[in-house]
Amino acid sequence: MSTERKTTPEAPQAPETGPRPGRLTAAAALAGLEGLALLGGGVYMLVMGLAGSPDSPRQAETGGITLIVLALLPLLAARGLLKLRRWSRGPAIITQIMALPVAWQLLQADSAAIPAGIALAAVAIASLVLLVNPAATEALGIRGPGDVQDQK
Template sequence: MSSAEQTPRPTRLAAAAAVAGVEALGLVAGGVYMAVNALTGTAGDLTGAVMGAVTLVALGLIPLVAARGLWLRRSWSRGPAVITQILALPVAWQMLQANSVMIPAGIVLGVLAVTGLVLLVNPATTEALGIRRPGQEA
């Protein structure tokens, strides 16, 4: 067991893992919702609905794997987690532009994405993941 695994997990790292996990659950839940709509016949375009559902579930695997990696302190997991947060920002923006029930979801997604980014670039998080900053000694 390495010394990083013996020290307590920083709260910021646990919170970053939780943010990625919540985003993963949201994507998978959206995919399942679309699949149910497609299979019950309420979707207009069956092929499009099924492809959308499969895409959302597949995209949900990225933050899910990143969340697990963050929780286990794997340095590689920060990259997919950061990319997920960056991609979530324009999606949140588009949701905020709608005149519908998507506005509250866009607010939640935007808050999650910004929070996730702040947590992932925090020095405590990078140190816990074993990522050295430029100019830092080995």
């Protein structure tokens, strides 16, 4: 039996592994930072729900578990971006798009949440710019619409 990988004309070739662009590394770092923030917030809510005295323990526990699960999306996307995985760009972009309304709500608050909203909006916009950059898409092997290979 041969251990060579066989490719078919329908299967796209994997991008050639080369140096990872700095923009892609920065996007992965920002996505990872968001994931760690969600994870930290989720753990805090869960611990306060279990050990503290919140107004609604069930709501705090459910919110904590939800944030922990939601943290998986940007963390997995960051890992995929660092490994130059094509699939990782979609979850990373979705995470940034979901962060924008959250940032907007934080900016509408009359409290210390306003700086958090500014920071979240800045991170989300910067990440989106980095993820749609041509160098990043090329490194991930993503081709634009209409850029098809001739199949003979």
